[in-house]
């Protein structure tokens with residue numbers, strides 16, 4: 011049956027309302043896409059700073075440590091660093107929000123790259139750089155929340171750690187990971203271990219075809235929440251067109267060595283956001299900007315930001 015509006019005045023009002031609604035919707039869409047673009051510009055500019063050869067004792071390494079401290083201070087974090095001598099000095103860069111809090115959520119990545127004797131141009135994009143840029147971009151997007159509501163939270167603080175000496179020390183070129191930065195952090199208790207509620211370490215993100223599974227039973231519920239968040243964001247149209255990243259699957263006997271190992275040994279709950287398989291470009295010169303998979307990076311950025319926001323904001327969520 012055809013629907014007709016008989017009365018000319020009513021019809022005019024309906025059209026007027028529709029018009030206003032449409033304009034409001036357009037404004038909203040434009041606002042969102044311009045803030046998305048600004049956020050991505052920050053991500054790109056950050057990544058650009060990180061994509062240098064940066065093995066321990068290289069020029070790029072020290073330049074990046076300095077950049078990280080500067081960026082964290084600009085964002086209003088209390089910054090500190092561990093400087094440890096182990097033939098060469100290595101430096102973990104640490105940023106803290108709510109340093110007086112009783113407990114902390116600790117998020118980590120590593121900023122050094124491996125020294126490859128086959129390539130001087132190796133910038134180790136998925137191996138560290140993208141994850142570090144994701145953490146800084148997340149903090150930037152949550153900046154208003156972190157400095158307002160969250161700043162008055164006596165119970166919980168946020169720690170970002172950019173570990174050093176993950177990949178190479180003194181020109182090691184074999185495939186074992188020294189992971190000295192995280193071992194040193196745990197030993198020195200730069201943040202008191204009994205105050206750390208959860209550690210999430212991020213690595214190897216940004217290649218095509220990656221999927222992410224749970225690595226530890228103890229944090230499986232939190233992993234499920236990541237998968238649900240991805241689903242919710244996709245349903246509400248907030249994600250880029252990309253395959254599903256987080257799966258409610260348990261890969262509990264098969265982790266990839268990373269900086270959370272030192273915390274795991276101390277019985278602290280950990281999550282490892284790492285793909286099921288190594289990127290194809292792993293430890294090759296081609297692990298660079300040109301080979302990154304942007305839909306994965308964009309969606310990961312949005313999902314992680316939402317997860318961290320919920321974790322910091324919602325008491326019930328933290329007891330999962």
Ligand SMILES: *[C@@H]1O[C@H](CO)[C@@H](O)[C@H](O)[C@H]1NC(C)=O
Nearest residue numbers: 046047048050051054299304
């Ligand atoms: C960020 O960098 C990627 C890859 O170079 C590019 O495709 C994208 O358009 C950039 N985004 C912005 C907002 O400049």
